Amino acid sequence: MNPMEIDNRYLEIDPLDQFGTMGPTDILVDIKTYRLRMTGMVTRPLSLAYDQILRYPSVTENFLLICPGFFVNNGRWTGVHLTVLLQDAHMKNEARYIDVKGGSEKTVRISIKDIFQKKIFLAYRVNDKPLPQKHGFPLRLVSEDAYGSNWVKFVDEIVVS
Numbered sequence: 409m410n411p412m413e414i415d416n417r418y419l420e421i422d423p424l425d426q427f428g429t430m431g432p433t434d435i436l437v438d439i440k441t442y443r444l445r446m447t448g449m450v451t452r453p454l455s456l457a458y459d460q461i462l463r464y465p466s467v468t469e470n471f472l473l474i475c476p477g478f479f480v481n482n483g484r485w486t487g488v489h490l491t492v493l494l495q496d497a498h499m500k501n502e503a504r505y506i507d508v509k510g511g512s513e514k515t516v517r518i519s520i521k522d523i524f525q526k527k528i529f530l531a532y533r534v535n536d537k538p539l540p541q542k543h544g545f546p547l548r549l550v551s552e553d554a555y556g557s558n559w560v561k562f563v564d565e566i567v568v569s
Contacts, residue, residue: 417470419470419472419482420482421470421482421483421484421535422481422482422483423535424483424534424535424537424540426481427473427479427481427483427534427543428473428475428478428479428481429542429543430475430478430556430557431512431514431557431561432511432512432561432562433541433542433543434541434542435511435512435541435561435562436541437511437541437545437546437562437564439458439546442457442458442546442564443455443456443457443564444456444458444461444530444547444563444564444565444566445564445565445566446493446494446497446565446566446567446568447565447566447567447568448503448506448566448567448568448569449499449500449502449503449568449569450494450497450498450499450500450503450568451497451498451500452496452497452498453497454493454496454497458532458546461488461530461532461546461547462532464488464492464493464496465488465489465492466486466487466488467486467487467488467489467527467529468484468485468486469484469485469527469529469550469552470482470483470484470485471483471485471527471550471551471552473550473556473559474555474556475555475556475557476555483534483535484534484535484536485529485531485533485534485550486531486532486533486534486536487529487530487531487532487533487547487548487550488529488530488532489527489528489529490506490518490523490528490529490530490566491523491524493530493566494506494520494523494568497568499520499568500568503520503568503569504519504520504569505517505518505519505520505568505569506518506520506523506566506567506568506569507566507567507569508549508560508563508565508566509560509563509564509565509566509567510544510549510560510561510562510563510564511561511562511563511564512560512561512562514560514561515560516549516558516560518551526551526552526553527551527552528549528550528551528552529549529550530547530548530549530550530563531544531547531548531549531550532545532546532547543561544559544560544561544562544563545562546562547562547563547564548560548561548562548563549561549563
């Protein structure tokens with residue numbers, strides 16, 4: 409199943425306890441000391457505590473989490489759109505990419521063009537519940553047209569280049 413070719417508008421939301429997982433699920437994040445950092449080609453680098461992230465305008469979308477050959481789950485994801493964070497950090501005009509890094513040392517590169525044209529955000533809730541640890545608490549990258557292997561878990565840094 410290619411996420412770019414599937415219309416999930418009429419699919420039921422899968423119960424969270426039925427969601428599959430891949431990759432690390434046991435990374436513990438101390439929410440009292442956690443910070444999401446945005447660095448690189450910005451004029452105002454960010455270092456945001458979890459409660460600060462929750463104050464940004466939120467977006468909620470139903471996306472399929474697809475790990476080919478293993479599972480497909482339809483979930484309702486809520487979080488902060490990357491465009492909002494880029495604007496708050498005053499991204500420089502010449503920036504072309506962001507690297508989203510997670511606590512599991514996973515990194516995904518996304519073009520700035522895609523961020524402004526697609527539904528790509530950092531989720532902190534799924535199915536109206538706080539994002540569980542095994543799904544990447546406190547933040548997980550979600551994208552409407554990417555496989556789950558590119559949905560970085562435990563996001564702690566975004567580098568603009």
